[in-house]
Amino acid sequence: MKQDPLYVLENSVPIDAQYYLQQQLSKPLLRSGGLMAFAQKRNTCIGCRAVLKTDAALCDFCxxxxxxxxxxxxxxxxxxxxxxxxxxxxxxxxxxxxxxxxxxxxxxxxxxxxxxxxxxxxxxxxxxxxxxxx
Known part of the structure; x- marks a missing residue:
């Protein structure tokens, strides 16, 4: 059950760590893991850190x-x-x-x-x- 943080603090209500881990942390982390399958590391320009489409060291500007x-x-x-x-x-x-x-x-x-x-x-x-x- 979700409580007001101030109420929890003032009344020393114990935190349900198991609920917090399962509901607040694990679900978003599992979702983001699926998104990372589409991420791809790219080279960046050594001069300005712009993303490069090739394996070159520098962008045209640098x-x-x-x-x-x-x-x-x-x-x-x-x-x-x-x-x-x-x-x-x-x-x-x-x-x-x-x-x-x-x-x-x-x-x-x-x-x-x-x-x-x-x-x-x-x-x-x-x-x-x-x-x-x-």
Whole structure:
């Protein structure tokens, strides 16, 4: 039974969590899942984020700034590579060897997660830069 939120608050009426989950959350989520079958991921322009119909890196409007945008993305790629290298070296030092691959998989180590996050960002950035086709 639906109650006035103020009445519920003032009278400490317990919330029916099961009803809320079934009626308020699950039905809309299930409906949206069906809609997502029609969604399609599209490339966007690296310069202005406009949706592109092709696999090109830039829209016609941003094409004149191609070298500037390419340099910006390569600079960010270099930044990520440097950051990953520093984290990798820190992990090597922690395991006691600068000449071996990092074997650490400690889920308690914040450096492990930072390194994995930068590694993922680095892969994404490499894909983005490769869209330029240079």
């Amino acid at each position: 094409k004149k700034r191609e070298s500037e945008l390419y340099q910006r993305e390569v600079a960010y790629l270099n930044h990520l590579e440097e950051r990953f290298s520093r984290l990798w070296t820190e992990c090597q030092r922690s395991q006691g060897s600068l000449h071996e691959a990092v074997l650490c998989t400690s889920r308690d180590c914040p450096i492990f997660f930072m390194r994995k996050k930068v590694q993922k960002d680095l892969e994404d950035q490499q894909k983005l830069v490769s869209r330029f086709g240079w």
